[in-house]
Amino acid sequence: MPVSVDIVLPCYNPNERWHLELMKFHAVAKANYQINYIIVNDGTAIERISPQVDVLKRENIPHQLVSYEENRGKGFALRRGVAESRSDYAIYTDIDFPFTDESSLALIHKLVHEHSDVVAGFREQEYYDNKMSGFRKLLSKAFRFFIKSVLKMPITDTQCGLKGFNEKGKAHFLATKTDRYLFDFEFIYSVCRNKTLKIQAIPVQLKDNVVFSKMKLKILIQETMNLLSILLLKK
DSSP states (O other): OOEEEEEEEEESSOOTTHHHHHHHHHHHHTTTEEEEEEEEEESOOHHHHHHHHHHHHHTTOOEEEEEESSOOOHHHHHHHHHHTOOSSEEEEOOTTOOBOHHHHHHHHHHHHHTTOSEEEEEOOHHHHHHHOOHHHHHHHHHHHHHHHHTSOOSOOOTTOSOEEEOHHHHHHHHTOOOOSTTHHHHHHHHHHHOTTSOEEEEEOOBOTTOOOOOOOHHHHHHHHHHHHHHHHHTO
16 A cells, blocks of 8 residues: 655645646656645635535545634744644645646655655755845844854754655644744754754755745744744743
């Protein structure tokens, strides 16, 4: 029987074609894995995503929908989805599958066959040169420098939105508290500090059509406070 993998997808006001990327991935992944998709509707009007969910039903793509009315943030949504996972392994990414199918499959393969507790995708220099510009590029590079030089963590790209884990890694993810941008950092910081867990990194590639939103000053200030809280609480 194929290895079972849950893919958790936070959903907040997605574009109307998000289900097409999911279906493309499923077409190649189902040959080797038993995939189930956990879609977490993080405060989107249900009528906005119902047509796409109906297509998944008609195509017999295994999925479940977790839905609540108030937007709570990506970290909150992912914890809700991961808590529903019953498979051997779980990975999470964005609802529009921004990473190439090859990247997602490589991450699953490493997770399943190399017996890691956590596998984290990381973006190479090309990502910053081609996919990011201006202030966000500077901010991301500065954060990675801080993680490497100050915190001495082996995983420096904590914010890459493609990660996977087994049951041991899942327990650490569910113990996170951050609801928005820095939930990824909190998770990887916690895992790196636990010497009993095996964590590996794998290079991943974004699809050509991915566009990033700008980070507003208000969010930056909030996440700076969250960063301080995480570092103080994890001491």
